[in-house]
Amino acid sequence: MAEQNLDERTRLGTVVSGSLTRGVDVKLDASISVEDMVVGRYVAIEGEKRRFFGMITDVSLEALDPRAMTTPPDVADPFIAEVIAGTTTYGKLRVLPMLTIGGDAVSILEGPQPVKTVPTHFSEVKLASQRDVELVFGAEDDRRFHVGTPLDMETKVCLDVSKFVNRSNGVFGKSGTGKTFLTRLLLIGMLQKQAAVSLVFDMHSEYGWEGKNEKGYKVKGLKQLFPSKVAVFALDEESSRWRKVSTDFVVKIGYGDIEPEDIELLRQTLNLTEASTQAVYQLAREFGDKRWLKTVLNLEEDDSKQLISKLNIHDSTYRNLRRGLESLRRFPFLVPHAVDNPVQRILEYLDRGINVVLEFGRFDDSAAYILVANLLSRRIYARYREKAEKAMGGDMAPSRPLVITIEEAHRFLNPELSTRTIFGRIAREMRKYNVTLLVIDQRPSGIDDEIMSQLGTKITCLLDDERDVDSVLAGVAGKSELKSVLSKLETKQQALVFGHAVPMPVVIKTRDYGSAESYKALGFLEAAELKKKTEKDIEGLWAP
Amino acid sequence: MDLGTKVAEVIEASSAEFVAQCYKLDQGPALGSLVKTEGELCEIFGIVYDVETHSLDPGRRVIARGEQMETQDEVFRANPQLARLLSTDFRVLVVGHRQGDGLHHYLPPMPAPIHGFVYICQLEEVQGFAQSLDFLGLVIDARLSVSVDEVVAACLRCFSRAYPDSHAFLVKAGKELARLLGGDALRLNSVLKRLR
Numbered sequence: 001m002a003e004q005n006l007d008e009r010t011r012l013g014t015v016v017s018g019s020l021t022r023g024v025d026v027k028l029d030a031s032i033s034v035e036d037m038v039v040g041r042y043v044a045i046e047g048e049k050r051r052f053f054g055m056i057t058d059v060s061l062e063a064l065d066p067r068a069m070t071t072p073p074d075v076a077d078p079f080i081a082e083v084i085a086g087t088t089t090y091g092k093l094r095v096l097p098m099l100t101i102g103g104d105a106v107s108i109l110e111g112p113q114p115v116k117t118v119p120t121h122f123s124e125v126k127l128a129s130q131r132d133v134e135l136v137f138g139a140e141d142d143r144r145f146h147v148g149t150p151l152d153m154e155t156k157v158c159l160d161v162s163k164f165v166n167r168s169n170g171v172f173g174k175s176g177t178g179k180t181f182l183t184r185l186l187l188i189g190m191l192q193k194q195a196a197v198s199l200v201f202d203m204h205s206e207y208g209w210e211g212k213n214e215k216g217y218k219v220k221g222l223k224q225l226f227p228s229k230v231a232v233f234a235l236d237e238e239s240s241r242w243r244k245v246s247t248d249f250v251v252k253i254g255y256g257d258i259e260p261e262d263i264e265l266l267r268q269t270l271n272l273t274e275a276s277t278q279a280v281y282q283l284a285r286e287f288g289d290k291r292w293l294k295t296v297l298n299l300e301e302d303d304s305k306q307l308i309s310k311l312n313i314h315d316s317t318y319r320n321l322r323r324g325l326e327s328l329r330r331f332p333f334l335v336p337h338a339v340d341n342p343v344q345r346i347l348e349y350l351d352r353g354i355n356v357v358l359e360f361g362r363f364d365d366s367a368a369y370i371l372v373a374n375l376l377s378r379r380i381y382a383r384y385r386e387k388a389e390k391a392m393g394g395d396m397a398p399s400r401p402l403v404i405t406i407e408e409a410h411r412f413l414n415p416e417l418s419t420r421t422i423f424g425r426i427a428r429e430m431r432k433y434n435v436t437l438l439v440i441d442q443r444p445s446g447i448d449d450e451i452m453s454q455l456g457t458k459i460t461c462l463l464d465d466e467r468d469v470d471s472v473l474a475g476v477a478g479k480s481e482l483k484s485v486l487s488k489l490e491t492k493q494q495a496l497v498f499g500h501a502v503p504m505p506v507v508i509k510t511r512d513y514g515s516a517e518s519y520k521a522l523g524f525l526e527a528a529e530l531k532k533k534t535e536k537d538i539e540g541l542w543a544p
Numbered sequence: 545m546d547l548g549t550k551v552a553e554v555i556e557a558s559s560a561e562f563v564a565q566c567y568k569l570d571q572g573p574a575l576g577s578l579v580k581t582e583g584e585l586c587e588i589f590g591i592v593y594d595v596e597t598h599s600l601d602p603g604r605r606v607i608a609r610g611e612q613m614e615t616q617d618e619v620f621r622a623n624p625q626l627a628r629l630l631s632t633d634f635r636v637l638v639v640g641h642r643q644g645d646g647l648h649h650y651l652p653p654m655p656a657p658i659h660g661f662v663y664i665c666q667l668e669e670v671q672g673f674a675q676s677l678d679f680l681g682l683v684i685d686a687r688l689s690v691s692v693d694e695v696v697a698a699c700l701r702c703f704s705r706a707y708p709d710s711h712a713f714l715v716k717a718g719k720e721l722a723r724l725l726g727g728d729a730l731r732l733n734s735v736l737k738r739l740r
């Protein structure tokens with residue numbers, strides 16, 4: 001073990017220059033190949049009085065004599081190559097120090113603190129050991145959930161889930177970089193550590209029952225892994241039946257539940273003009289919030305004419321509106337009268353600590369998604385708010401924190417809509433009312449800056465659009481350094497995690513998901529094992 | 545040549561270098577080899593940087609004599625006076641000294657004494673001396689009548705023979721050179737090429 005530790009803590013080189021803002025420059029020892037150094041990797045710097053932890057943010061080649069570039073030495077000769085490596089030509093690392101631990105007892109008890117200075121000249125730089133990483137990220141316990149491992153290491157990087165759910169968070173990355181897998185892990189983390197209940201608006205029906213990986217193999221969804229803690233709600237009963245998903249509830253929304261604000265959000269998708277969205281409010285005032293849609297959809301030609309002349313709505317505006325509203329009829333989940341109240345049902349489940357995944361089935365277009373997610377969230381949020389205010393008055397116990405997961409977030413949270421949708425409010429008001437968001441998006445530059453700045457923890461897979469990278473890293477210390485790390489992530493299973501729930505930014509190889517072992521590691525029991533466990537529990541119950 | 549044997553005598557000396565005359569004609573030490581001489585207070589080490597054979601009488605030039613002869617030896621056999629009229633001298637750059645138990649890689653307090661005997665160092669002595677390569681700085685900075693780079697290369701080649709793993713020694717010495725000549729990549733290159 002001691003030997004292994006030595007190995008991990010290989011000396012890389014010495015600090016030669018740098019600053020707190022730019023990071024320190026480390027001259028690599030001749031014995032260390034520059035090709036073994038990768039950005040995003042962790043290093044420990046032994047300062048005079050304290051130890052620093054940092055991340056490699058850049059790797060460069062240097063030469064003492066600039067003429068060496070124009071007349072390169074004869075490196076075909078192995079002798080010359082060996083001599084000049086690390087002497088006249090050498091590798092240099094840029095390391096961004098992030099945390100520090102003092103040498104005295106008090107500092108050790110306090111644990112890692114953010115850096116406020118840099119190590120002295122010629123401090124020794126080593127690869128961070130497994131212990132260092134554990135010291136920084138903590139071991140997995142009832143608050144921390146293992147999300148992955150640092151690059152080239154086996155140690156677990158843990159996310160403090162209780163801190164995570166305190167704020168709204170974001171998962172970003174280009175399509176196909178593993179956002180869905182990462183989100184599944186985060187949802188499981190919240191579920192396992194019982195830090196919050198989740199409501200997932202599952203646009204592509206891949207979280208609830210089962211999903212597919214890139215190769216087309218099926219992977220288990222939350223319901224399969226934790227049947228007693230997850231309920232699958234379906235918007236599209238037929239699709240669920242085809243996919244053989246056992247749904248807990250089929251969501252039907254009555255016309256009466258659709259408010260003018262909902263239509264306003266759908267303005268672009270329903271192709272409505274500004275005037276026709278304004279007309280909706282007039283109609284709602286005329287017929288009442290609960291009845292307006294049903295009434296308008298049932299109006300005959302003559303009645304329509306009377307109505308528009310009464311309300312002074314232009315004929316073309318009315319036509320535009322009517323056409324838009326008619327297109328809502330194609331959604332079978334919208335019914336004139338809803339028998340059950342989906343909001344009530346969802347709340348019941350959430351109150352019991354059961355996570356709800358709403359699968360959209362075939363209605364995976366943005367119109368249905370925006371409409372339903374907004375409509376349900378607004379009502380659920382109102383209830384949470386009510387409960388939180390009562391709890392403040394001491395009448396009620398505070399409710400369990402709720403995390404609402406939304407995909408394609410830039411459609412809700414773009415600068416134009418973010419002030420109007422409920423999600424914009426949730427993101428801004430943070431945890432005041434115990435409701436936070438988990439935003440999943442592939443185009444973070446489309447999200448309102450104000451919302452981005454409110455996100456507590458950001459987990460981002462590879463992004464290659466400059467604007468997306470900028471928007472994700474806006475306001476982060478060491479932005480340009482992290483930028484180089486972010487743009488060099490691999491396309492699969494790698495993510496940069498930074499923000500509230502981790503002590504320092506870290507590049508992780510995300511934990512495996514999809515194999516039998518991974519399910520087991522996540523606490524899934526096969527039927528036979530489950531039976532055995534239940535029997536044992538029952539025995540324990542009756543034991544004297 | 546038997547290493548460690550007395551080969552010459554100091555005939556001219558200064559703090560930084562000395563000139564020694566060989567006892568036998570044309571039997572001087574190799575360029576770059578480590579030699580030593582006994583000083584009053586210390587043992588002085590130096591590196592041979594120039595070997596020269598010349599006429600003892602500055603007024604009498606050596607003339608060619610072997611036109612009718614088969615070998616060089618025949619020239620000397622036919623003219624036995626030649627061995628007395630010619631002399632082989634070599635110049636030594638002082639690079640360190642031993643005083644008591646301490647081996648120092650810098651100039652001694654006193655120059656080598658005239659008529660001090662000069663010995664070629666044994667392999668073990670070379671190894672001991674070359675444990676520290678600090679003397680390379682003295683050589684690189686010296687102003688010599690011959691090319692310094694040639695002397696450095698010859699010296700390191702000589703020293704490397706004292707080591708079982710001569711390659712490792714040359715790499716270590718090469719890195720020291722790289723440190724000293726870091727700002728001059730072209731010069732470094734040319735020295736390194738001469739190390740083999």
